[in-house]
Amino acid sequence: MAASSVSSGGRYDVFINFRREDTRKIFIGHLYKALVQKSIYTFIDGDDLELPTTIQESRLSIVVFSKNYASSTRCLKQLVHILDRVDTKKHIVVPIFYQIDPSDLRKLAGSFAKAFAQHDHDPNANIDEVQSWRSALTKAANFSGWASRDYRDEAKFIEGVVQDIFNQLLQFSKVYVSFRGGDTRKGFAAHLSKALHQNVLSTFRDVSADIKGDEFSSLFKVIQQSKISIVIFSESYAHSRWCLDELVAILECADTNNQIVFPVFYGVDPSHVRRATGPFGEAFARHEEVFRYNMEGVTLWRSALTRATGPFGEALAGHEEVFRDNMERVTLWRSAVTRAANYAGFVRNNFKDDAELIEAIVQHTWRACRGFERILN
Template sequence: MTNEPNNKYDVFLCLVGPDTRYTFAGNLYNALRRNRINTFFTEDNHHDELLLMNGDQISPFALRAIKESNLLIVVLSPNYASSPRNLDEFVAIVRCIKRKKQLLLPVFYKVERGEIMDAIFSGPDQQALCVFEERFGDYKERVNEWKDALLEVYGWTAMEYQNGSGYEYEFIREIVDIAKRRQRRRYDVFLSFRGRDTRHSFTGFLYKAFCREGFYVFMDDEGLEGGNQISPTIMGAIERSRLSIVVFSENYGYSTWCLDELSKIIECVKTRNQMVWPIFYNVEKSDVCNQTKSYGDAMTAQEKRFGKDSGKVHKWRSALSEIANLEGEHLRENQYQYEFIERIVEKAINIPSPCSNDSYEEESRVSKCTHWEIGSCVVS
């Protein structure tokens, strides 16, 4: 089971229509679609009625699309300040990346970063903003929100294109490559658990809590677990997850499927610098690490099944021992589960964004860049 509804997008493409809708942005949108990247384009004719039903106000439809997109691309062009709706979209995008850890890629198209600020607050468009003041009673508050959003991303890594700096199709190809890499990192959270112990109770509630906050979570379907070998689907999901949460319960160690998941997770921690959070569900960390009590009984049963000298069993024991080096959370019988789950989700929300942490491989090219040039990336 994964929280990937039909209306979830890989990319949300935001821009002001008159500047680039039928040229650069239209070509970018077409390139993204050709590469099977599910893209919400704010100026797509298919979305016009829904987006404009509130006039200059951003629509709930667009807000939902922003929240459900993995990568947010904002094309800032010379006339970006001419549309209050697009500026409100920009504010919503900045708020989303703070809360939901989405990736933002600003694209400065034929405009310098400094020109954006000048255009809104000291340039010719100041007169246009005076017109907005007459139309909107909350003018000052809205403009302050626009300014804060622009200041927020002013120093961020971005892509820039100027006249004469190269072929636009090459520039578009680089943006598409970034979107494709982001697309491959499909899940925010992978949940490893023993189905018979917690699927319909604790882990089910944890999954729903993550989904409500906009996380993309992999939780295997009921009935998928079975056989003696973990499926390639599960292996791939673990590799493409930023965070793995392992729910250690009484019968976790009896499942070869769970133990294979754990071994793969530990491998990804070492080779991909991924995060893993153990949760000890009515069991002690020491019993898991040292394989005592129910975990001792479980590993003895695995040895009887596969042999004491089995490489598989040694790998499982090693993976369980590795848990000693990781910080974990204990859920006790006398704790409210909903409070514990809220704390776990809030902790995940506060993980540093990929945009500011270069430890995530998929976003490393974006997060390490200090300046973009056509066809190259200057890395600090």
């Protein structure tokens, strides 16, 4: 598998509201790059003629409050649209207090007070509109957010923000795409995820190379919450223990949550997958060899430690239990692969090119989703 791609069910996952003169060439550039590296579809430029629609079709808005933010009527008008979206739909707002004191914003003090003094004295300003800006700022400032002054390292700050955004977007996944990153991450899996996204299908494309710690448990929650899982069997799929554990979880959801599962045989013979032969047979043989070698290692450890009682005996017993469980995992993996490969699916060689294959998968997925909770915005 590989890093992660969360799609919102609209054109964008994230809309960033910010004052260009303050942050565009510094903070925003780095933030945008970090979001893109997480495969989070992000809109950052406010010149879109269909701006209200862009905000409406985004799942989450990041509002970057900087020193001169309130002097920008463009930013303030965008903020009102964002909060209207919060009131009418399930839209998430994450404020970032960039090099400012959050209390200045909440109390409309400091540079924010000066900005509104100018708005109040502007003969062309609409009094009601200015008041709506005040209310929007106060409301947005009270959402849970991030303050850059709490971090000495801006890179760490951005890392924390992006991880928070990623975790919040996980809840919207409906279609889960399981694949071996080294085989398809930059090609077929990426194009498939983009096509699903463009067809208003909320999609999570896992890419576990960048996943650490608690994200593993988060991903299994995503699988449980999804309505459909697409499993891309490629030549090296069974070499990944993560892919195989993931597949076991997917099939458990098929049993407990009536999740729809369909395989895509990408560059592999379906019979090799079903019978665990060819590259799949080689992968399982390799897993068994590694786990068997580990069990033999415990035997050697026992011999070296002779009696091995007390804490030593407990430790060796723990190692044996882990390695025995691993041998049982191989049996589960074999069963899961055989079962998943017997679902009706798609074979790459039956299509003239990847584009035709992806179109067929998207149409099939969309039709399958119609029987579930609507995933159109």
